[in-house]
Amino acid sequence: MKKILFILRNPPHSGTHVQEALDFIMTVAAFDQEVSLLLLDNAVFQIKKQQSPEGLGLKDTATLFKALPIYNINTIYTETESLSEMGLTIDNLAVPVIEIPRIKIGELLKTFEWVLPG
Secondary structure, three states: OOEEEEEEOOOOOOOOHHHHHHHHHHHHHHOOOEEEEEEOHHHHHHHEOOOOHHHHOOOOHHHHHHOHHHHOOOEEEEEHHHHHHOOOOHHHEOOOOEEEOHHHHHHHHOOOOEEEEO
């Protein structure tokens, strides 16, 4: 079993990118890999509570993240500075996360066998 980290950076409603990335991530996890996610920059909005994109014909991306435990994806990291820069706190998020400061990201990456963009 490989330890794989997917790094997500895109905002939640940037076309089909988020849905396609999550589909790929869930497919990898379905093959008994240990998958974790790291949300950086605008990607922290993907798990923000109380999204209302329906008026734009889009889906609430936080709902998609709530399904990840079904695929045994239970670890989601967010960068402390990304949350702060976007005006969010952990209380604004729809799923549990592990907050990690920017200075520790390099150490985190070293704990995974594969680090992939999402």
